[in-house]
Amino acid sequence: MTADGQDRPHRRRRGMRRDRGSRTRTDRERPGSAESPGSAKSNTGRGSVDRERARSLRRKVFLITAASVTAIAALVGVLWFSPLMSVRQVEYVGDGRVTEEEVLRALSVAEGTPLLRVDTGAAARRVAGIPRVAEARVQRQYPSTVRVTVTERVPVVFFDSPQGQHLMDAGGVDYAIEPPPPGLARLVTPTPRHDDQVTQAALAVLEGLPEPVRVQVSEVAAPTISNISVTLDDGRVLVWGSIDDSERKSAVVSVLLTQPGQVFDVSSPELPTVK
Structure with a gap:
């Protein structure tokens, strides 16, 4: 190949x-x-x-x-x-002193008003404007009821004025001129008002006292914010001074009052004295 x-x-x-x-x-x-x-x-x-x-x-x-x-x-x-769900009745729950007539006047909700058109917040504020009322709550209850719940003020002291005896609650609100209930303490300050510092200091001292002592108080006097004293039903006097160290003073008072004496000074709780 x-x-x-x-x-x-x-x-x-x-x-x-x-x-x-x-x-x-x-x-x-x-x-x-x-x-x-x-x-x-x-x-x-x-x-x-x-x-x-x-x-x-x-x-x-x-x-x-x-x-x-x-x-x-x-x-x-x-x-x-629609009137299908409208106001037909008002249910009032209170403590007894504020009458239903007062509440209805302040509530100002017309019968036949549709429930959805009831301004519960504004209605509650109107009811709370009654001097004796501390708190008010307004609720819709379908189909046709408005429920008003009122908490009334509780007096803790009273003070004297040319108009009469004024009741005052723990917040310092002067809400009624009428005779005080038995056992209520008298408040003595230059200007008893809820926005007065001396008044608020005196009320704080009263609130800070031990319960067994507080129920015996007949008068709380405060010429100035640093010069507060408490008088008991039996005439004994507690010299408190200012509201400083009130917790310590309250503890000292419980022991000090077991001693014989007329004036119990706890303005300096480290060195309390009895006269």
Whole structure:
């Protein structure tokens, strides 16, 4: 065989390998190239269905929300303007001194007013404006009742004036001119008022006394804020001084009053004296 004849078969075999290799690569690519377009079409179809479902769900939510808002608005309109749920009675709960007539006048809520139109906050403030009232609460009770609950002031002292004897609560509010109940302590200060510092100091001393001592107090006198004294029913006097160290003074008083004497000075609780 010639040299040319030997080379040709060798080149053909190499060429055949290249062909097989080419066909093999083509076979590997063929599934991918066949699936790729089909996969894109499938994903596009699913995306369209999902978007349509989302739009349908949004429409349903919108319709339900709109229907709910419309129903609520209609119900509020009925309750606001209709006499179906209107005031037909007032229920009053109190301590006994403030009369129902006083409360109804201050409440100022007309019968037949729809309950939703009753301003409970403003009504409570009007009732709380009654001098003897410490706190007032106004509530709607459906279908047709307004409930008013009143807490009255409790006197802790009284003071004398040209107009008569004034009752004063623990906050220093002068709320009534009438004879004090038995056992109430007299307050003696230059200007007994709730915004007066001397008055507030005297009331703080009274409040800080031990309960067994406080029930014996007949008078609290405070010419100045630093010169407060307490007189007991039996005539004994507690010289308190200022409100400083009141907790310590209160503890000393309980022990000191067991000693014989007339004047018990705790203005310096470290060095109390008895005369």
